[in-house]
Amino acid sequence: MSAIAWIKSLEWHQQLAFLIGIGATGSAGWTVYKLLRRRGKKRNLADLVICITGATGGLGRALAETLRERRVARIILTGRNREALQQLIAHLQLIGDVLAAPVVIEMDLLELDTLPGKARDILAVYGRIDVLIHNAGISCRGGVMDTDFAVDLQVMKTNYLAPVLLTKGLLPSMVERGGGCIVAVSSIQGRLAIPFRAAYAASKHSLQAFFDCLRAELWDANVDIVVVSPGYIKTGLSLRALRGKGNAHGKMDEATANGMEARQVAERIVRAIEDREREVLMCGLLPRLALILRSSFPSLYFGQMAKRAKQLKHLERA
Numbered sequence: 509m510s511a512i513a514w515i516k517s518l519e520w521h522q523q524l525a526f527l528i529g530i531g532a533t534g535s536a537g538w539t540v541y542k543l544l545r546r547r548g549k550k551r552n553l554a555d556l557v558i559c560i561t562g563a564t565g566g567l568g569r570a571l572a573e574t575l576r577e578r579r580v581a582r583i584i585l586t587g588r589n590r591e592a593l594q595q596l597i598a599h600l601q602l603i604g605d606v607l608a609a610p611v612v613i614e615m616d617l618l619e620l621d622t623l624p625g626k627a628r629d630i631l632a633v634y635g636r637i638d639v640l641i642h643n644a645g646i647s648c649r650g651g652v653m654d655t656d657f658a659v660d661l662q663v664m665k666t667n668y669l670a671p672v673l674l675t676k677g678l679l680p681s682m683v684e685r686g687g688g689c690i691v692a693v694s695s696i697q698g699r700l701a702i703p704f705r706a707a708y709a710a711s712k713h714s715l716q717a718f719f720d721c722l723r724a725e726l727w728d729a730n731v732d733i734v735v736v737s738p739g740y741i742k743t744g745l746s747l748r749a750l751r752g753k754g755n756a757h758g759k760m761d762e763a764t765a766n767g768m769e770a771r772q773v774a775e776r777i778v779r780a781i782e783d784r785e786r787e788v789l790m791c792g793l794l795p796r797l798a799l800i801l802r803s804s805f806p807s808l809y810f811g812q813m814a815k816r817a818k819q820l821k822h823l824e825r826a
């Protein structure tokens with residue numbers, strides 16, 4: 509009797525128990541496989557040179573704190589606000605006892621022409637770079653028709669084109685040295701497009717696609733690519749988000765205020781670097797179900813998004 513015929517011959521509750529058994533065995537096997545795989549190739553962070561973009565606050569600052577607690581001595585912090593970065597260094601010096609002070613490189617990601625030179629500056633600090641964390645980012649609010657192209661461009665430059673340029677500047681040295689890791693902090697909106705966030709979602713979808721392509725191209729280079737897709741994080745992202753005319757949104761959205769702690773996300777990202785993971789999805793059940801809807805039942809997803817747009821139109825166009 510074939511396996512299918514045997515399953516068909518069972519009572520419905522026996523079939524259900526059989527499927528649950530297969531599922532449980534499969535997921536237990538997968539967990540054991542992942543644990544064994546991690547143990548075999550864990551990265552030792554303390555020896556590495558790690559650069560974080562957008563370290564002036566939010567998740568970037570939390571990443572610096574987390575790395576410092578892991579006794580990473582050679583941290584390069586980049587951002588636009590030198591004062592905020594200097595304050596962060598003073599704070600970090602209290603965390604890591606005798607470790608050397610992190611180094612600051614001022615960098616405005618909107619000035620794309622300067623980024624190849626900034627990549628050289630990053631390399632010059634310690635003569636190498638082991639981990640590059642593309643964390644800096646900006647969000648936006650507003651409908652496509654109400655958003656100036658200058659805003660689309662600013663979001664795209666910050667969230668997508670600048671990481672591409674910095675990667676092109678730093679990746680060759682990682683490949684030559686025979687290893688490294690690049691982390692792209694994307695968002696669940698890099699995988700799900702929701703209304704009134706077109707520029708942000710498009711920039712994060714681009715980031716995801718770029719690094720998925722690159723990961724495959726680096727199959728034999730020992731350079732890991734980690735794309736991180738968090739849901740809401742409790743930071744000032746929504747305060748600084750751009751509205752259609754380029755002015756700041758200036759409000760803490762409820763979803764952001766109730767989001768994950770930045771430190772929780774930072775610790776998960778650091779673990780992913782250590783464990784050489786390729787992708788991290790940090791969100792609740794609803795976005796996970798939405799991901800399934802988007803890929804397997806797109807019409808249902810489009811319907812839900814249209815409903816959401818209708819509900820939010822007065823708020824988002826204001």
Ligand SMILES: NC(=O)c1ccc[n+]([C@@H]2O[C@H](COP(=O)([O-])OP(=O)(O)OC[C@H]3O[C@@H](n4cnc5c(N)ncnc54)[C@H](OP(=O)(O)O)[C@@H]3O)[C@@H](O)[C@H]2O)c1
Pocket residue numbers: 561562563564565566567568587588589615616617618642643644645646647666693694695696737738739740741742743744745746748764767
């Ligand atoms: N918060 C969330 O709900 C959430 C959810 C998913 C993903 N993310 C992603 O997480 C990352 C960190 O965001 P966050 O939540 O920590 O927000 P945040 O507190 O607003 O931090 C954003 C960082 O990016 C920097 N930045 C923005 N534009 C820049 C530019 N032109 N040049 C250089 N640096 C620039 C900011 O520096 P300045 O101080 O100079 O502005 C700041 O350090 C972003 O990529 C974001 O898309 C956030």
